[in-house]
Amino acid sequence: MLELPRPRKSKKQSNRTDRYRAWAEINLSHLKHNVEELKRRLPKDCRIMAVVKANAYGHGSVPIAQKLQSIGINSYAVAEVSEGIALRKAGIQGEILILGFTSPWQFADLCRYDLTQTVLNADYAMTLNQYGKKIKVHVKIDTGMGRLGENVDQVERILSIYRQPHLIVTGTYSHFSVPDSDLKEDIAFTNEQINRFYRLVHVIQSNGFDTGRLHLQSSYGILHYPHLRCDMARPGIALYGAIDVVKDNDESSVSLLPVLSLRARVIMVKRVPAGSSIGYGRLYRTTQDSIIATVSIGYADGIPRCLFEQGGHVLVKGQRVAIAGNICMDQMMIDVTHVEHVEEGDIVTLIGQDGDCRITAEEVAVRCHTIPNEWLTGIGSRVDRVYVN
Numbered sequence: 001m002l003e004l005p006r007p008r009k010s011k012k013q014s015n016r017t018d019r020y021r022a023w024a025e026i027n028l029s030h031l032k033h034n035v036e037e038l039k040r041r042l043p044k045d046c047r048i049m050a051v052v053k054a055n056a057y058g059h060g061s062v063p064i065a066q067k068l069q070s071i072g073i074n075s076y077a078v079a080e081v082s083e084g085i086a087l088r089k090a091g092i093q094g095e096i097l098i099l100g101f102t103s104p105w106q107f108a109d110l111c112r113y114d115l116t117q118t119v120l121n122a123d124y125a126m127t128l129n130q131y132g133k134k135i136k137v138h139v140k141i142d143t144g145m146g147r148l149g150e151n152v153d154q155v156e157r158i159l160s161i162y163r164q165p166h167l168i169v170t171g172t173y174s175h176f177s178v179p180d181s182d183l184k185e186d187i188a189f190t191n192e193q194i195n196r197f198y199r200l201v202h203v204i205q206s207n208g209f210d211t212g213r214l215h216l217q218s219s220y221g222i223l224h225y226p227h228l229r230c231d232m233a234r235p236g237i238a239l240y241g242a243i244d245v246v247k248d249n250d251e252s253s254v255s256l257l258p259v260l261s262l263r264a265r266v267i268m269v270k271r272v273p274a275g276s277s278i279g280y281g282r283l284y285r286t287t288q289d290s291i292i293a294t295v296s297i298g299y300a301d302g303i304p305r306c307l308f309e310q311g312g313h314v315l316v317k318g319q320r321v322a323i324a325g326n327i328c329m330d331q332m333m334i335d336v337t338h339v340e341h342v343e344e345g346d347i348v349t350l351i352g353q354d355g356d357c358r359i360t361a362e363e364v365a366v367r368c369h370t371i372p373n374e375w376l377t378g379i380g381s382r383v384d385r386v387y388v389n
């Protein structure tokens with residue numbers, strides 16, 4: 001008979017994450033802290049519409065929304081209907097706004113789950129109205145983003161949206177394209193977007209229509225244009241604390257805390273002689289006798305593959321170590337020659353704190369010429385999410 005291997009008992013670590021290969025630790029009290037910080041920055045009567053699309057930027061939309069609901073948030077934004085349904089099924093109440101396109105096949109679900117649909121333009125308003133049932137909507141105005149929304153100068157078309165008998169307009173909004181930039185011309189552009197929006201709002205209201213609640217700011221809009229007179233703001237990435245704090249520190253007094261830490265394990269340690277090559281493409285070469293650790297996470301878990309070529313690091317035993325060779329689908333290798341006593345089972349931190357060292361989602365994003373949003377939303381579904389309060 002085959003003898004089953006006994007589970008190896010690690011001497012030092014025997015916590016509840018032992019069974020995970022790769023996991024994201026989600027700190028819900030940091031989420032609460034970030035909400036409070038953003039609220040502090042906004043006018044008192046401005047509400048937060050929490051953007052929890054794309055699985056709450058990889059953090060897990062249901063637990064994130066449940067935590068937000070428990071601290072008094074009652075507006076949420078998602079990209080598509082299925083994300084809204086998942087929240088309703090998990091008991092999320094209040095307003096859920098679909099930011100993107102919903103096909104007529106799904107209009108029934110808008111009603112059934114009490115979801116609020118964005119009106120993408122005047123034609124879309126007609127299509128929605130033809131469904132023949134009352135549907136709650138927010139009207140989207142394109143003030144310069146060039147994406148969704150009826151063009152701000154199409155006043156007649158915009159007014160036609162408010163005349164649709166079956167649409168219940170509970171909000172009107174727009175979206176900035178360069179709120180993060182501190183270039184003079186970008187600031188001027190954002191101010192122009194703001195002016196276009198409020199001039200239009202004035203026209204809509206003076207035609208006797210109710211715009212519902214007004215909202216403009218995403219995360220960087222809140223940080224850089226906090227004093228706008230709005231009824232709501234739509235933070236996404238700032239809720240998750242993955243904002244480039246260094247850049248924003250001087251002008252904004254908010255201190256955001258990263259909600260997500262990403263960790264994996266050393267699953268093998270091996271000694272290799274000088275001159276060895278490591279990994280696909282043989283891109284890492286040891287220049288001395290070295291110790292290489294294999295780590296249980298790879299690009300299928302969302303680690304950007306470019307991280308090796310861009311000189312990326314991970315943390316192990318409170319120290320920064322270099323990635324050794326191309327990142328594989330399910331594993332990666334690191335050079336731990338200079339770290340004492342690395343052994344199987346040791347925790348490797350891809351994002352987060354280990355001892356005095358820290359790697360942020362922004363650091364990884366900058367290295368790979370992207371933004372934290374992109375790679376956080378790419379954290380794989382097979383990465384366990386572990387929630388801590």
Ligand SMILES: *Cc1c(COP(=O)(O)O)cnc(C)c1O
Pocket residue numbers: 051053099175217218219220234235236237238373
């Ligand atoms: C994604 C999104 C947001 C949130 O953006 P962040 O930069 O993550 O704060 C807000 N509004 C709209 C319309 C969006 O699509």
